[in-house]
Amino acid sequence: MSGFDLERLVPAHVASFQAYVPAPPDDVLLRRFGVTHLHRLHNNENPLGPPPAAREVLARWDPAQAAIYPQGDGWHLRRAIAAQFGLEAEQVILGNGANEVIGFVIKAFCEAGCNIVTADRTFAVYEWLASFSGIEPRLAPLRADGFDEAALLRAIDAQTRVIFLCNPNNPTGSWWDHARLERFLEAVDGRAIVVADEAYAEYAEAPGFPDSFALMARHPNLVVFRTFSKLWGLAGLRIGWMAAAPAVAATVRKISISYSVNLLALEAARASVWDTAHLAATRDHVRQGRAGLAALAARLGLPLLDGIGNFAMLRLPMPDTVAHRRLMARGVMARAMTSFRYPGWLRVSFGSAPAMAAFAEALEAVLAEV
Ligand SMILES: Cc1ncc(COP(=O)(O)O)c(C=O)c1O
Structure with missing residues (x-):
């Protein structure tokens, strides 16, 4: 193995690339943050799941x-x-x-x-x-x-x-x-x-x-x-x-x-392909999630960025990475947006009604700490 020179074999554009590190699995996160449940509002998943x-x-x-x-x-x-x-x-x-x-x-x-x-x-x-x-x-x-x-x-x-x-x-x-x-x-x-x-x-x-x-x-x-x-x-x-x-x-x-x-x-x-009932049910769910998040943002006085999709962004009066960790400790996963070049913002997917309620409660508590 004496002839093995890894650096010589790796192209410069690979050597200089910062690897993306995915989040650990939920069971590890539960232990890490000392919670029994994590609401997934960070990956724009559909809480209704797949069509029947x-x-x-x-x-x-x-x-x-x-x-x-x-x-x-x-x-x-x-x-x-x-x-x-x-x-x-x-x-x-x-x-x-x-x-x-x-x-x-x-x-x-x-x-x-x-x-x-x-x-x-x-x-x-x-x-x-x-x-x-x-x-x-x-x-x-x-x-x-x-x-x-x-x-x-x-x-x-x-x-x-x-x-x-x-x-x-x-x-x-x-x-x-x-x-x-x-x-x-x-x-x-x-x-x-x-x-x-x-x-x-x-x-x-x-x-x-x-x-x-x-x-x-x-x-x-x-x-x-x-x-x-x-x-x-x-x-x-x-x-x-x-x-x-x-x-x-x-x-x-x-x-x-x-x-x-x-x-x-x-x-x-x-x-x-192409279950229109699932399409309609999901859109209905998203409409409710969107209205709920808009009401929350208005109540808390947080700027909201929203358009098409099953997500919206909220601007926080604190670093997003800190808010992310504190929300995790309260059982809610939302996306800290510094990595998307939106420091100070959180992206929230429109999850199930209990998940959105948990998010609202956790966010209010986190903001109260600031
Ligand atoms: C805009 C956009 N394109 C592509 C993807 C990747 O989707 P997939 O899960 O099919 O790889 C995502 C996932 O978040 C996305 O947001």
Whole structure:
């Protein structure tokens, strides 16, 4: 082993990358914070869980099937998604969560010397995946807490291969409507792939939210991301997807990883497409959560940032990391936003009614200590 020089083997962009460290599991956190229960309001999960048909798939699942490889590219699920959105099955590519699909797009279109463009305060995985792939992430500042097309266009150059728009934006909830997205696509004029990450699109009730699949027909550089993790309540099974014009999808398919989506995820997701009763029930739940949080923010005099999605942000008169720890000690998990470049803010998912009540009580107690 004397010849082994790890440093020599590690690319500079990997050596300099600060690894993301996931939170420990709930059982460890319970012990660490000395509580018997933790309300999960930090990951934008759906407290209603998966739709009934997906639950049935999971309940009836034969454990002997665990020995069998899944079909390699989600044949049936891609057809179900395509039928729902008027696409061809070849336009749909599945991944182990939308996170894996972000990696597929970067791998398919970026090489050394290229860059991706996104916002400075958005879902960080675009920036991270680019950085540790040796691709420069260019971060355009948000304007009024939303993606700013002028700043994005200024950041683009001849080396830009992919522009990531988070629509609606995690964490601010801000969103572009159909006309705005179309204007942006016209301004980009095919110079780069434009990704519309629509992880929270199913929560959009506002008229005017983009019909991105229709835009894709006229703008073949548009790629749309969706996930089963949020409204469809399948975050634990890890399944997301992208849709693109046929030639773009064929390019991404070359480097996508077959068999990366497991059998259970494929079958539960297929059973979820497109349960409108679950969609309506979840939207109803979110409407109540949103109203409750707005009332709490008004009562406590806290600025609120809210838009589309199953979450909103609150500004605190104290460091968010301190508030986070104190809320944990009271059995509530909310997201401290310093890591999203929003110091002093907390992001709260609209959880179950008891979870929201526990949050309100814990937050009041934490603020009373300041
Ligand atoms: C905007 C956005 N995109 C993608 C993802 C990743 O979703 P998945 O669970 O499908 O990997 C998330 C998850 O939080 C998200 O907020």
